Amino acid sequence: MSPRWDAPAPEAGPASRPNAAGLTRAALGDLLVSLGEPAWRGRQLFSGLLRQRWTRWEAFSNLSKPLRARLEAEVDLHWPTIVQSQASADGSTKHLFGLADGHQIEGVHMPYEDRVTLCLSSQVGCAMGCTFCATGQMGILRNLSAAEIVGQVVAMLIHHGHPADRPINLVFMGMGEPLHNLDHLMTAFEVLTDPEGLAIPPRRITVSTSGLVSGIDRLASYPRRPRLALSLNATTDEHRSRIMPVNRVWNLEALAEALGRFPLQSGERITLEYVLLKGVTDSLEDGRRLAAYARRFPSKVNLIPFNAHEGSGFLPPDEARIRALCGLLADAGITVSVRRSRGQDVAGACGQLVRPKSPRMAPSGDED
Numbered sequence: 001m002s003p004r005w006d007a008p009a010p011e012a013g014p015a016s017r018p019n020a021a022g023l024t025r026a027a028l029g030d031l032l033v034s035l036g037e038p039a040w041r042g043r044q045l046f047s048g049l050l051r052q053r054w055t056r057w058e059a060f061s062n063l064s065k066p067l068r069a070r071l072e073a074e075v076d077l078h079w080p081t082i083v084q085s086q087a088s089a090d091g092s093t094k095h096l097f098g099l100a101d102g103h104q105i106e107g108v109h110m111p112y113e114d115r116v117t118l119c120l121s122s123q124v125g126c127a128m129g130c131t132f133c134a135t136g137q138m139g140i141l142r143n144l145s146a147a148e149i150v151g152q153v154v155a156m157l158i159h160h161g162h163p164a165d166r167p168i169n170l171v172f173m174g175m176g177e178p179l180h181n182l183d184h185l186m187t188a189f190e191v192l193t194d195p196e197g198l199a200i201p202p203r204r205i206t207v208s209t210s211g212l213v214s215g216i217d218r219l220a221s222y223p224r225r226p227r228l229a230l231s232l233n234a235t236t237d238e239h240r241s242r243i244m245p246v247n248r249v250w251n252l253e254a255l256a257e258a259l260g261r262f263p264l265q266s267g268e269r270i271t272l273e274y275v276l277l278k279g280v281t282d283s284l285e286d287g288r289r290l291a292a293y294a295r296r297f298p299s300k301v302n303l304i305p306f307n308a309h310e311g312s313g314f315l316p317p318d319e320a321r322i323r324a325l326c327g328l329l330a331d332a333g334i335t336v337s338v339r340r341s342r343g344q345d346v347a348g349a350c351g352q353l354v355r356p357k358s359p360r361m362a363p364s365g366d367e368d
């Protein structure tokens, strides 16, 4: 049987009217031309959507009244809406977004002194089935559209009153395998990085993959693209296949070869994320193998102590072991940091994003 992540993920149902949200500046120009307007008005629309963040056609004061009325009659302006927000004691906020078809996804707003980091979802559920991840247990429901990806950013910036000059980092580490939804992801990337919109620099956008080699190779073909992180999490095929079923198709060697041929810019490194599961992936021998793996291509390592969640069957590592692994990697010449996930008290940390009430799809492939 084919693994389920080799097949395209389901898409949202067809819309009866075009949705201006999530369109690139060029596509907005085309939309206006189809309405008999000049293409340059697409820039006004784009600026209104991304810079002013207007969410209703009547707010578009840079357009004539007749054009606003025409847009109201013929074109949707639908971003996902925040339906619930939970603030964590550490300053981060987990948001629940409602989508037009009733599904729900989650994103996390994490403010820091000099920037804000937004953790975004790329799919409703996820096909990858990683056993330590709450989202992975949902199965895949569908891909998010570009509007639903960009809309998480827009909705969080509006909700938190984000000042225009504060840098924004985006990490695709919420629900879903982003490289399983690469087409919509790259449209969203074009919108988010457009200098006439939010102008987020590509180096501030990171896509984290579970190891979908076909997706890594496709991403490599884009001249402008986000940075790449790999959720590695184990150093032997036996262990990785047990917690990340994708490893049964593309094992550690296949993955290292894909990362070795990934075209990096000067100074760019691939981030290796390594979740430490007590007694499973946190031995000193794991540390030595991790160092050897990280040396095979330009990389840096993020150690992520596991966030306990109900029913996972895994435990967080001891502090002494975290320190020992950090020291071991640093001594081996690897750039290493420990990432303390934020939002743990509201289940907004990595591997905890899940909508318990979402309908589940029956697994169609391997499942641990």
Ligand code: SF4
Binding pocket: 126, 127, 128, 129, 130, 133, 134, 135, 136, 137, 174, 175, 176, 177, 209, 210, 231, 351
């Ligand atoms: S860790 Fe990421 S890729 Fe794996 S199941 Fe969870 S959301 Fe999907």
